[in-house]
Structures are given as C-alpha cells and as structure tokens.
Amino acid sequence: MKSFIFLIISVLLIACNPHVQENQVTVIPVPVSIEVRKGSFEMDQQTKIIPGIQEMNEMASYLTDFIKTSSGLALEVGGTDKVKSNFILIKLDTTDEELGDEGYRLKAEKKGITISAAKPAGIFYGIQTFKQLIRKDNNGATFPAVDITDYPRFRWRGYLLDPARHFRTKDEIKRYIDLIALCKMNTMQLHLTDDQGWRLEIRKYPELTLKGSLSDNSGRKGSGWYYTQEDIRELVQYAESRFVTLVPEIEMPRHSLAATSVYPHLGCEGQPASELCVSKETTGQFSRNVLTEVMSLFPSPYIHVGADEVRPERWRSCPSCSLKIRQMLSANPENNLLIHNVKVTSGAGMPYHKDISLLQGWYNRGIDRHISASNRRMVGWDEIMDGGLDRTSNAIVMAWRSEDAIRGAISLGRNVIVTLYPDYHLDNDLSLERTYTFDPVPAGLSSEEEKLILGVQGNMWGESTPTVKEIDQRTFPRLAAIAETGWSQPSGKDFPSFTDRLKPFGALLETFGVLTEGWKE
Ligand SMILES: [Zn+2]
Structure with a gap:
C-alpha cells in the first residue's frame, strides 16, 4: 500500500512540476x-x-x-x-x-x-x-x-578512432578518452596507419611520418599530422588514469599505401600500392621492426594488426608473391595440422580467394609469432581466420563482416570481439534502436562458448568526418547504446527506458561540448 501511495504522489509531482x-x-x-x-x-x-x-x-x-x-x-x-x-x-x-x-x-x-x-x-x-x-x-x-x-557484462568495451584518415590532436584524443570513460568503456583502438596517412613516429623508419603524414582523406596537405613517441607516452598515461587501454592498430598487409609511397621497395615490384609485398623478407623485417617499436610505446596487452580487405590483383601479378602462392598451393596446405582456419564468405569485405588467403595467412602467422614473443596478443579483423592461424596462437578475432565471423572464431575456440558491420560501425546512419537492440551473442551458444566473446566495440571510421563536431554527431548517442550493451546485463536492457535516460546523460556529455540537439531515435 505504501508504495502505491508513493507512486500516486510521484505521479502528481511529475504532473505538477515539469522539472521533476x-x-x-x-x-x-x-x-x-x-x-x-x-x-x-x-x-x-x-x-x-x-x-x-x-x-x-x-x-x-x-x-x-x-x-x-x-x-x-x-x-x-x-x-x-x-x-x-x-x-x-x-x-x-x-x-x-x-x-x-x-x-x-x-x-x-x-x-x-x-x-x-x-x-x-x-x-x-x-x-x-x-x-x-x-x-x-x-x-x-x-x-x-x-x-x-x-559490474560489467563484458571485459572489452571499445571505441575505435581513426586519426589515419583525418588526424586528431592529442587533446582531441584525450577528450574522447574522457567521453568513453563516462560511458564505462575501457578500450580505445587507435587506427594509426592507412593509405591516407601514417600517424605514428617510428624511429627506425623516419620517412613514414616525415613524408607519409602530410595529407588526409580530404586531400588536404598539412604538417605535424602524427604522434611523436613522446605524445604516445603522454596519451597512454592519460588513458591509464581513466582506466582505458590504448590499443594501437598498425594496418598490414593492406591499407599500407602511406608506407609503400615513401618506401616503394615494400610494395610489389618496387611500386607504391595499398598491399605490402609480403613474400619478400625485407617486408617481413619491416613489419616486425615497426611492431617492436609499437610494443615499446604501448603497454597494451593487445596489438592490432588490421589484416582486412586484401585485394587479389596486386599479389597475383607480382612475380615474387605469385611464386610464393604457387609453392604454397603445391604443398597442399589443407594437410597442415598445425594451422586451423574458417572461411568467412558472408557479409561485408572482399570476396574470399584461396590463393590470397593462403599468402596472407602465412604472413599474418609470422606477425602473430613476433607479437606473442613479446607476451602480447595479436588482434586482427576476422580475415585473419581465412588464411589460418597457428593452433597454439592466442590471437583475438575482431568480428566485423558478419555473424559467421563470430561463430567461426568460436568454433576455433578463439576469443572474439564483436564489432559487426553495420550495427557497430558508427560512420553510417543506422538507427539508435537497431544499434541498441543488436545482441552481440549469437543465438544458440553454450555458456562456455559465450565466454569466448570478450566484448563489443563501436568503430568510428574517419573517411567522411574531418572535424570533431562530425565525429561527435556520429558517435553519439549510438556509442552510449553500445556501451550499455557492453556493460549492462541483458535483463536490465530496455530501449524506451534507455531513450528516457539519454536526456540527463546527454547533459553530462554536453559539458564536454557534445551537441545533443537533433539526437534521433
Ligand atoms: Zn609482391
């Protein structure tokens, strides 16, 4: 009875006072x-x-x-x-x-x-x-x-920022660290390299930033569009104070035009291209040297190596890469019991090609071993499964192409992070409700299988967002929806309740300058 009276009083109060x-x-x-x-x-x-x-x-x-x-x-x-x-x-x-x-x-x-x-x-x-x-x-x-x-449902609650396409200053990164921490997210993946620019100082290869950082996806020219090693130490420390792990992503073997443009010998036939010429030992050495410096800067237990969207044309026409592919095909790779793989052929991304996957798998496994030797775990987009992973590897799959990638990783007994396209990609216009109601755990998994899912991540790809304002507009409020899925128990989730709670939460985001006007469901 008491609570009933309380309810009536509350209703009356709300009716009388719009501020309640x-x-x-x-x-x-x-x-x-x-x-x-x-x-x-x-x-x-x-x-x-x-x-x-x-x-x-x-x-x-x-x-x-x-x-x-x-x-x-x-x-x-x-x-x-x-x-x-x-x-x-x-x-x-x-x-x-x-x-x-x-x-x-x-x-x-x-x-x-x-x-x-x-x-x-x-x-x-x-x-x-x-x-x-x-x-x-x-x-x-x-x-x-x-x-x-x-307490949280998942241990990985991530947000990807893409300073490779449009550079973001140190202070802008810090602001996003604060914003995601407010959402109780604990991981920020920094997409540091891509065709459009190389944004991280590597002392062994100074040209990467001296020449490879001077433009962006809008075709603008600029200088200082990269992080010095000192900048990274500062960002890492700032993130730690907010309990955020900064995970570096260095794209290989594709999305590497910024690197091959300044060091053409890393491209097939000595030509700049998005794909690295992976069959050459000098390319492998370059990749490992870069990662060694990256690991010295980022204490993150996880090192992301991209590994997505390799196109077949460049490797097939390269004498060195195509020779390597022929050798691998004749060795009958299906018999290699030390490797296991899953072919994901559904969803976004490039079509599956056996020859290309074979070569990429061989290259990725070398990278994986190099990272493991430093007691870190390689993370890659789900293409790392197509060409096969060492059975003993503890690499983590970031599933983006389709639910088949989540199921595939689980079938191999691998940890997986769910960041499916388009649901968890923030650079599109998907509805808030769809993002909120998407469940990262596919139906029918056993509780043991479910444990392999480390968490969720929202990816803010930066091709079409040259300003912070545009990133804010695409990030929020959908990131809050992903944050709730990552933290809250499924039984506590409810979309109408979430949209009610968004208003006061938005007021807190506004103190960081996020504009909440025009938020739509
Ligand atoms: Zn090649």
Missing part, C-alpha cells in the same frame, strides 16, 4: 541493481571526501574536481572512515569478490555516500555513476538515497 523528470534517478549504462530509497544526502561546504587509504588520494581529487565543476562546492579531501556524517567515503575492499575487477557499490544515505570496490577501476566506475546522480541545488548539491551494485 530531470531529477529522476537514471544511469547509463543501466546498473545491475539499483534501489532508490526515500530521502537524500545534502552536500555542503563541510562535506569531506575521505580517500580511506593513500592509494585512493588521486581518485579522491578526481572526484573533488568533478564536484567543484558541477556544483561549485570546493570540498576538502581528508579525514578517516571513522567520520559519522557528511562524508563521501572511497573504500577499496579487496575482499569483495562479487565485484570483480571493475564492479562497484554506491550507497547514498542521509549521513553520507560510500563508493566501494575491490579494485581501483571499480571505484572509478562508481564515480562515473556518481556524476550522473548528483544535482546542484541552492545550498550546494543533493544526491538521491540509492543502493547500487554494479
């Missing part, structure tokens, strides 16, 4: 469990932020900064967890196993707020939720009484 809706307790991505209680915590100038242990000092000042900007309250950090009232306590509790590496609890009551987690990342995500619930008022800020327990 803005004060509803809403979070994106929707938490595993959220209980809204009566009452609230009132924050004022005396509220203390208590870091609990020294290790959490940085997190406490990160929270203090946010409260200052959003409410004007300049709160003091300090005190111990013995404080009985008017506190915001950050509590790292390594024994809370239910929460895993990224989960958190957020309990707000009249006397104070406690954000607890087993790991620092969990505290960070608790703070992201905090940001969505705090409301500025006349005396400072108010926070609804809630009891939240929350």
Whole structure:
C-alpha cells in the first residue's frame, strides 16, 4: 500500500512540476541493481571526501574536481572512515569478490555516500555513476538515497578512432578518452596507419611520418599530422588514469599505401600500392621492426594488426608473391595440422580467394609469432581466420563482416570481439534502436562458448568526418547504446527506458561540448 501511495504522489509531482523528470534517478549504462530509497544526502561546504587509504588520494581529487565543476562546492579531501556524517567515503575492499575487477557499490544515505570496490577501476566506475546522480541545488548539491551494485557484462568495451584518415590532436584524443570513460568503456583502438596517412613516429623508419603524414582523406596537405613517441607516452598515461587501454592498430598487409609511397621497395615490384609485398623478407623485417617499436610505446596487452580487405590483383601479378602462392598451393596446405582456419564468405569485405588467403595467412602467422614473443596478443579483423592461424596462437578475432565471423572464431575456440558491420560501425546512419537492440551473442551458444566473446566495440571510421563536431554527431548517442550493451546485463536492457535516460546523460556529455540537439531515435 505504501508504495502505491508513493507512486500516486510521484505521479502528481511529475504532473505538477515539469522539472521533476530531470531529477529522476537514471544511469547509463543501466546498473545491475539499483534501489532508490526515500530521502537524500545534502552536500555542503563541510562535506569531506575521505580517500580511506593513500592509494585512493588521486581518485579522491578526481572526484573533488568533478564536484567543484558541477556544483561549485570546493570540498576538502581528508579525514578517516571513522567520520559519522557528511562524508563521501572511497573504500577499496579487496575482499569483495562479487565485484570483480571493475564492479562497484554506491550507497547514498542521509549521513553520507560510500563508493566501494575491490579494485581501483571499480571505484572509478562508481564515480562515473556518481556524476550522473548528483544535482546542484541552492545550498550546494543533493544526491538521491540509492543502493547500487554494479559490474560489467563484458571485459572489452571499445571505441575505435581513426586519426589515419583525418588526424586528431592529442587533446582531441584525450577528450574522447574522457567521453568513453563516462560511458564505462575501457578500450580505445587507435587506427594509426592507412593509405591516407601514417600517424605514428617510428624511429627506425623516419620517412613514414616525415613524408607519409602530410595529407588526409580530404586531400588536404598539412604538417605535424602524427604522434611523436613522446605524445604516445603522454596519451597512454592519460588513458591509464581513466582506466582505458590504448590499443594501437598498425594496418598490414593492406591499407599500407602511406608506407609503400615513401618506401616503394615494400610494395610489389618496387611500386607504391595499398598491399605490402609480403613474400619478400625485407617486408617481413619491416613489419616486425615497426611492431617492436609499437610494443615499446604501448603497454597494451593487445596489438592490432588490421589484416582486412586484401585485394587479389596486386599479389597475383607480382612475380615474387605469385611464386610464393604457387609453392604454397603445391604443398597442399589443407594437410597442415598445425594451422586451423574458417572461411568467412558472408557479409561485408572482399570476396574470399584461396590463393590470397593462403599468402596472407602465412604472413599474418609470422606477425602473430613476433607479437606473442613479446607476451602480447595479436588482434586482427576476422580475415585473419581465412588464411589460418597457428593452433597454439592466442590471437583475438575482431568480428566485423558478419555473424559467421563470430561463430567461426568460436568454433576455433578463439576469443572474439564483436564489432559487426553495420550495427557497430558508427560512420553510417543506422538507427539508435537497431544499434541498441543488436545482441552481440549469437543465438544458440553454450555458456562456455559465450565466454569466448570478450566484448563489443563501436568503430568510428574517419573517411567522411574531418572535424570533431562530425565525429561527435556520429558517435553519439549510438556509442552510449553500445556501451550499455557492453556493460549492462541483458535483463536490465530496455530501449524506451534507455531513450528516457539519454536526456540527463546527454547533459553530462554536453559539458564536454557534445551537441545533443537533433539526437534521433
Ligand atoms: Zn609482391
């Protein structure tokens, strides 16, 4: 009965006051469990932020900064967890196993707020939720009484940015790191090289950036359109402070025109082309040397090597590559028990060609071994399966062409990240509802098979987005939908509820300059 009366009062309040809706307790991505209680915590100038242990000092000042900007309250950090009232306590509790590496609890009551987690990342995500619930008022800020327990569904929640097609400055990348962290996403894939430009300083091959970074997909000419190694260290550190892993993507063997244009000997018959001349040992050496420097810059456990969309013409007409293909065909590769493969012939991408896949598989496996030798894992677009992977390799498949790629990777017992075209490609005009309702787990998988799916990723390809404003417009709100799929339990997802929650979430994005006008469903 009590809740019924409460419901009536709430309905009346909403009916009388158009602003009440803005004060509803809403979070994106929707938490595993959220209980809204009566009452609230009132924050004022005396509220203390208590870091609990020294290790959490940085997190406490990160929270203090946010409260200052959003409410004007300049709160003091300090005190111990013995404080009985008017506190915001950050509590790292390594024994809370239910929460895993990224989960958190957020309990707000009249006397104070406690954000607890087993790991620092969990505290960070608790703070992201905090940001969505705090409301500025006349005396400072108010926070609804809630009891939240929350942890992610998937461990890989990614966003791809494409500074190869149109360069993005260091500050722009940092802004996107902040934006995806707000969505509780933890991975940013940087597409650093493509036909249009090479954007990463490689000391062993200085021409790559000296000459290979001077243009973009709009045909404009510019300078400084690349990241120095110092820039990368700065970005890596910034991303770490937001619990985001920066995954470098160096495209090979196709999408390499920027490299072959400045070093033509890497192309077939010494000519610039999108495909590298993979049959030549000097090309293999180049690829490995580049990756060695990349691995020295990026601590990421994952190194992405592209591997998509090789066209048949260039390799077939190259004397060296075609000879290698003939040798491989005559060796009857189907009998090689050390390799396993799946041919994905449906969906987007290039048609399957056995000869081309054979050569690419041989080249990719060499790259894979080089990356594994440094204790990293190769990630590639799902074409890495066509030509075969070493059975012992722990390479990760990024499925984009069709659901067959997800199923194919799983049939090989491989980890897979779901980023299917067109659902999770953000550079198209697909509807928000379609992106939201797409389920990355194909029907009929066993729970063991489902565990092979590491997560989801939204790809913001940059061919047609020369400005940040255009990237923002394509990224949001669809990325929030992908973030909710990546974080929230399927049982908690609901599209009408999501669109209701988008408005207050959008207000938070607006503080980063994202324009939410014209968001359509
Ligand atoms: Zn060749």
